[in-house]
Amino acid sequence: MTTPASIPIAFASLAALSCLAGWTARSPAAHAADASDKAAFVPPPESAIPxxxxxxxxxxxxxxxxxxxxxxxxxxxxxxxxxxxxxxxxxxxxxxxxxxxxxxxxxxxxxxxxxxxxxxxxxxxxxxxxxxxxxxxxxxxxxxxxxxxxxxxxxxxxxxxxxxxxFPALPKPDTKPDYDRGAQVYADHCAACHGGDGLGQSADGKVVFPPLWGPRSYNWGAGMGSIKNAAEFIHANMPLGMGGSLTPQQAWDVATYVDSQVRPQDPRFTGSVAETRAKFHDNANSMYGQTVNGAVLGDPASTPPAGTVPAAAEQGK
Ligand code: HEC
Ligand code: HEC
CATH class of the missing domain: 1.10.760.10 (Cytochrome c-like domain)
Structure with a gap:
């Protein structure tokens, strides 16, 4: 793995080492965010597990x-x-x-x-x-x-x-979230770790930086597939260790970019992209069924399959 040039070297190596060890270290920025939120609950330490x-x-x-x-x-x-x-x-x-x-x-x-x-x-x-x-x-x-x-x-x-x-609430964007601006934010602030292709990075067979899209990431039904959820998560927590450093507009833009990429099918897929959008994605926070770069997102021809769900678990969903 190459050391991303756009993040401080000390943090880059900390992130890489900690991720390989299962990521237990806390970044300085995460501590600062905690300190400003005085009311946040502190869960018991691992040593308290009976x-x-x-x-x-x-x-x-x-x-x-x-x-x-x-x-x-x-x-x-x-x-x-x-x-x-x-x-x-x-x-x-x-x-x-x-x-x-x-x-x-x-x-x-x-x-x-x-x-x-x-x-x-x-x-x-x-x-x-x-x-x-x-x-x-x-x-x-x-x-x-x-x-x-x-x-x-x-x-x-x-x-x-x-x-x-x-996730902390995020103010609505000043201007409509934009894919092209998001692509620029992604290149500047995310690609070093998650890869220019969004597929993440591995070292020694272990995922060090997780995929944000593609066949090995979350599917179209996931909470993170909502631009609003993703913008809130990203603004509060990304780039890792530098939460709160993007403007809200940048977070909305990059969330739009990430959630406009190819990812596994929604397991609730009815057989029709238009119908699945109408039933489950009929809102401004989902790009499912929209046309991006000339292709319909969720089109089975270019969409990896959803994970298989046992029939019993389908009941009532
Ligand atoms: C310093 C490296 C680094 C940078 C830069 C970075 N991330 Fe991450 N990101 C991570 C790591 C590592 C995780 C997983 C954290 C863990 O397991 O503790 C993660 C997790 C995520 C996740 C949730 C997991 C997933 O795969 O969907 C999203 C979404 C995400 N990052 C988006 C972004 C976006 C958008 C940016 C740019 C604004 C960004 N990240 C910048 C390292 C980074
Ligand atoms: C790709 C990112 C991602 C991964 C991986 C993920 N989650 Fe989540 N999870 C979310 C998001 C986003 C929400 C909030 C969704 C919403 O509000 O609609 C959430 C919500 C939850 C909630 C409810 C939180 C609340 O306050 O109501 C639980 C519990 C949960 N996840 C457990 C898990 C467990 C257990 C796993 C692993 C088996 C997991 N999650 C993996 C993104 C993720």
């Missing part, structure tokens, strides 16, 4: 969260890790932390039109973000992830979204 059967589940859950391709491989259909999007292994405020999520379920989800248990919400990220198969309810993988999230949320009240849940 001994015994329950602690074993928590430890397994953390392993799955960091390396789902190794510890939950049957359900993973791409090269991503939960911790690629939920930074610091689901601990970081403003990066959809697991403690913030755990205490806000069961909750109604418009995406599938009913009240979802926490386990069902976990299934959603396997189906879409991981482009994988859905672990059945009660599966050891879901029990371990739930145990880990429960542990991280120790002491938080339930049914109240704690500060730091989800």
């Amino acid at each position: 001994q015994g059967k329950f602690g074993d589940e928590v430890r397994l859950g953390e392993k799955i969260f960091r390396e789902p391709g190794t510890h939950a491989s049957a359900y993973v259909g791409n090269d991503l890790r939960c911790s690629n999007c939920h930074l610091d292994a689901g601990r970081l405020a403003g990066s959809a932390p697991m403690w913030g999520a755990y205490v806000t379920y069961p909750a109604y989800q418009a995406k599938n039109g009913h009240v979802n248990s926490f386990e069902e919400r976990l299934q959603g990220c396997f189906r879409y973000s991981m482009n994988g198969k859905v672990p059945p309810l009660g599966d050891p993988v879901l029990v371990a992830l739930e145990s880990y999230s429960f542990f991280l949320a120790k002491g938080l009240p339930t049914d109240e979204a704690p500060p730091g849940r989800g």
Whole structure:
């Protein structure tokens, strides 16, 4: 892997080393963001995980969260890790932390039109973000992830979204988000790590910088496929270690660029791109079904397949 020239050398090597080691280090910028958000909850340290059967589940859950391709491989259909999007292994405020999520379920989800248990919400990220198969309810993988999230949320009240849940809101862009401006932001601030082709970078067979698009990234149904979600995540957390350094306009532009690329099919695909857009993507935050660079996004001829979903898990979705 070449050292990206556009980021400080010290940080470049820190990022590379830490990623290879599973990314446990925190960047100075991430600390600064935490300090300004005084109300953000601090989850218990790893050293507080108890001994015994329950602690074993928590430890397994953390392993799955960091390396789902190794510890939950049957359900993973791409090269991503939960911790690629939920930074610091689901601990970081403003990066959809697991403690913030755990205490806000069961909750109604418009995406599938009913009240979802926490386990069902976990299934959603396997189906879409991981482009994988859905672990059945009660599966050891879901029990371990739930145990880990429960542990991280120790002491938080339930049914109240704690500060730091989800991604920080981002002001609407001054001008309509633009693909070409986004391409420039991408080249200047992202390509060094994620690659000019967006496919990420690996070293010694391990993904060091995750793919943002292409067949090994999240599929069209994923939360990150919404330009709004991506803009919020990117503004708060990217470039890695320099969260908050892009203007909101730059974040909207680059999110538009990233979410206008080829990625795996939406597993809810009905057989028609127009119909799938009308049913699931009929809003300004989704580029699915739109024509970009002369091609229709989601067109089966040029779209990698969705992960396969067991029939039982389809029910009610
Ligand atoms: C490509 C990025 C990405 C990956 C990989 C990913 N997620 Fe997510 N996840 C998101 C986004 C974006 C949201 C918020 C979606 C929304 O609000 O619609 C989210 C939301 C969640 C939530 C609900 C958060 C809340 O506050 O309600 C949980 C729980 C969750 N993810 C768990 C996981 C687990 C477990 C994995 C790994 C199996 C995973 N995610 C992998 C992007 C990702
Ligand atoms: C210094 C290297 C670096 C730079 C520069 C960088 N990223 Fe990242 N990015 C990462 C790493 C590493 C992760 C995974 C973090 C982890 O696992 O802890 C990541 C994760 C992501 C994710 C979620 C995972 C995925 O594959 O979808 C998105 C989206 C993302 N970056 C977008 C961007 C955008 C857009 C830019 C430019 C504004 C950018 N990044 C700049 C290193 C970088």
